Each structure stands twice: as structure tokens, then as C-alpha cells.
Amino acid sequence: MKVLILSVGTTRAPLEEALAHHAPEGVIFLASQQTHPVAAELIRDYGGSFRHHTLLMEDAESLLEAYQVAVKALRKALDWEASAIVADLTGGTKPMAAGLVLALTGRGVVFSYVGGERRDPETGRVLPGAERLRLLEDPTARLGLREWAGFVRAWNGLNLGMALEELDALLQKPLSPSEERFYRALRGVVEALMEWDRFRHREALDLLKEHLPVALAVAEAWGHGAKVRVLKGLEEGMGALEAIVEAGNRPTFPLLQDLLANAERRAALGRYDDALGRLYRALELAAEADIHERLGFLLKDPKTWPEGFPETLRDRILRPRGLMELLEAAFELDLAFGQHGTLAQRLYGEKNRLQALLARRHESILAHGTRPVGEEDYRRLLDFLRGLDPRLTPLSPWPRF
Numbered sequence: 001m002k003v004l005i006l007s008v009g010t011t012r013a014p015l016e017e018a019l020a021h022h023a024p025e026g027v028i029f030l031a032s033q034q035t036h037p038v039a040a041e042l043i044r045d046y047g048g049s050f051r052h053h054t055l056l057m058e059d060a061e062s063l064l065e066a067y068q069v070a071v072k073a074l075r076k077a078l079d080w081e082a083s084a085i086v087a088d089l090t091g092g093t094k095p096m097a098a099g100l101v102l103a104l105t106g107r108g109v110v111f112s113y114v115g116g117e118r119r120d121p122e123t124g125r126v127l128p129g130a131e132r133l134r135l136l137e138d139p140t141a142r143l144g145l146r147e148w149a150g151f152v153r154a155w156n157g158l159n160l161g162m163a164l165e166e167l168d169a170l171l172q173k174p175l176s177p178s179e180e181r182f183y184r185a186l187r188g189v190v191e192a193l194m195e196w197d198r199f200r201h202r203e204a205l206d207l208l209k210e211h212l213p214v215a216l217a218v219a220e221a222w223g224h225g226a227k228v229r230v231l232k233g234l235e236e237g238m239g240a241l242e243a244i245v246e247a248g249n250r251p252t253f254p255l256l257q258d259l260l261a262n263a264e265r266r267a268a269l270g271r272y273d274d275a276l277g278r279l280y281r282a283l284e285l286a287a288e289a290d291i292h293e294r295l296g297f298l299l300k301d302p303k304t305w306p307e308g309f310p311e312t313l314r315d316r317i318l319r320p321r322g323l324m325e326l327l328e329a330a331f332e333l334d335l336a337f338g339q340h341g342t343l344a345q346r347l348y349g350e351k352n353r354l355q356a357l358l359a360r361r362h363e364s365i366l367a368h369g370t371r372p373v374g375e376e377d378y379r380r381l382l383d384f385l386r387g388l389d390p391r392l393t394p395l396s397p398w399p400r401f
Helices: 013-022 036-049 063-079 094-104 139-143 145-156 160-171 177-197 201-222 225-247 253-268 272-295 311-318 323-336 343-349 351-363 375-388
Strands: 002-007 026-032 051-057 084-088 110-115 132-136
Touching: 002 013, 002 063, 002 094, 013 036, 013 084, 013 110, 013 132, 026 036, 026 063, 026 094, 036 051, 051 063, 063 084, 063 094, 084 094, 094 110, 139 145, 145 160, 160 177, 177 201, 177 225, 201 225, 225 253, 253 272, 253 375, 272 323, 272 343, 272 351, 272 375, 311 323, 323 343, 323 351, 343 351, 343 375, 351 375
Parallel strands: 002 026, 002 084, 026 051, 084 110
Antiparallel strands: 110 132
């Protein structure tokens, strides 16, 4: 069903031209108190050939009301299950036309306007018989504004797969060389974040080094503040990523902080079971990173153990029966090396509190139970970690638009 949304002015001729040209099966008239009689005449003379509905405006010079009425018209057209919608801007006031455009751009609506070259020199109106209808392209379709808005929503919502789809849609449009360069580089940045989120740090760093400078340079040339701010924020965060890659497979605090940031992203999506599972691993990694930073060897790699390593701790470290046994072994290991007040020892010193905080993790369907984890369960353990040591703080979140 083809539906015409028709703004009504005081002159019938251009409105009749729009009706004749579009031959709609449904018409929604947008009229003011002053132009309602014109709409009534058109319904009287032509209403038998189409379904019709009239929306009245109290103030034809109110842009807000024009916008609201246009939204109602769109809803009515969709209620009629319209397969094609045309909005004719010819009649009515300038605020009515502006409201139609603001409300209907990016909605798959085609616009039309009845003009003409021959006009009355006094009124500026097109002379009778000289009307000419023009179809007007929705500029947001050509400029990709809807796709960019979708990209921003996906990026801010951490839906990176959807962000890639929106960029691919933008890259199908006719673009200037700088636009194509920017969107292709931004696509590489999104792919980098996807790799980063999978803990594939080297691949993420390589992609960022290749694509981030290009995207940032174009954004700066355009003077687009939001794009520049977001991309510069990522650039500033690359230091931690470089530190993780440089450390290789060794447990480090930058890696731990990245794991905590990954948990925060899971929590932002409402996936608290996944997020709490990451915090459980973060507790193990905290002990490993602390020992590696202070003593210089890898807790889980016997080939790196120094002379004097207590062999009685071997099985408890390499094959612990649980987190608490590993923390206890790390506690005793530090004592054996004359270390006191270490992070590993403080973690074990909070054994009772930790066990209470981890109870919900053990009851999770992803661990040993069937109960879902709530946000409060996740936040309590994260707050505990943050309060225990400033190094147990997540990396800064990825910037948003």
C-alpha cells in the first residue's frame, strides 16, 4: 500500500498535482485550523479513490507540534501497513515542512515538492497549469547518517559485530576519498577492539598501529570533535596494550588490569556470570603477578623457580585443589623467601571474606550451581579487589561517542 502524507496549504492546485502524480492508496492530510476546509474539499472530490485520515494542528507555526504531528502521521501509515511512504512538503507553513523533514528523514520516506518555473510575480506562487512535481532524495540516506547513528549506538553498547555491519553499509555508499579512507580505517580499529576483547593482544596492537593513526588523522582534518576525542582516547590506552604484548605470556599487572576491564565490559552487557568468572581468575593472576614482579619468577613454571624453592609447595602450586589452596601456597612461599605484607599474603589473609564473596560464583551455573549471578555479587568482589591494592583496578574503559 502506497501512502501519501500531504501537508495542506490554502491552494488546491499543487495538492491535486501531488495526488495525481503519486496515485496513493492512502492519504494522511496534515492541516491547520485555517486549511482544514481545503483538506475537506479534497476528500469530498477525491476521497472515494483512497483511504484517508486527517491530523489537525492547533498552531501551524509551531515546529514542535509539526514534528509531533508528522510522527503521528508516520505511525498511522505504518498502522495501514504501508509498503511505500511519500511525504509531500508543498502545502502548509514553513514550520510544517521543517517538522515533516525532521521527523521523517532516515525512516525510508520519499519526499516530494510541487514547484514550477512560472510564478506569479506578486505572490510567488506557481501559475496554474505550470506545476511540476519533483521527488526529493532523503539526504540522510546518501550521507549515511542513519548508518553512522547505528554505528555509534553499537560502539557505545559494546556491540562490535553490529558496529562492523554499520561500517560495511557506509562503505557501500558513494563516498569521497577521505570518507572511504576514514571508514576503512575505523573498520580496522573496530576489528582491533574485537581482538583485544578476545585477549588476542598482539593482533589487536598490530591492527591499532595500522589503522588508528589513519582514522585519527582524517578526523582531525575534518575537525570532528567527538571522533577525535574517541580515537585519541584509544591512542592513550595503547600504552597498556603495548606493555601486555611486550611481557609476552608472563603474568603482569597490566594484564591483570586488562582482565578486570574485560570483566567490566561483560558486566556492562549484563553478563554478570561471565564477569564474576573473570574476577575469580583475576585473584589467581594477582598472586602470580605479585610474585613475578617482586621475585622475578613464574609461579606456575617450575623451570623458572630459583634455588631454595620449597619443593613441598610444588603440588599445591601446580595442581591446587582450589583458589584458596593456591593463595595459601603463595602465602607460604613468600614466607620462605623472607617476604612480609605482600599482596599474595594479604589476599590469603582475607580468606574468610573472600570465601563469602566467592560463594555466589560457586553457585553460578557457569561454576558448580544453577543460580544466576547478580550485579551486586559482581560489584562486591570488584570493590574488594580495588580496595585491597591500587594495582587491582581495571584499565580505563574504551571511550564512547
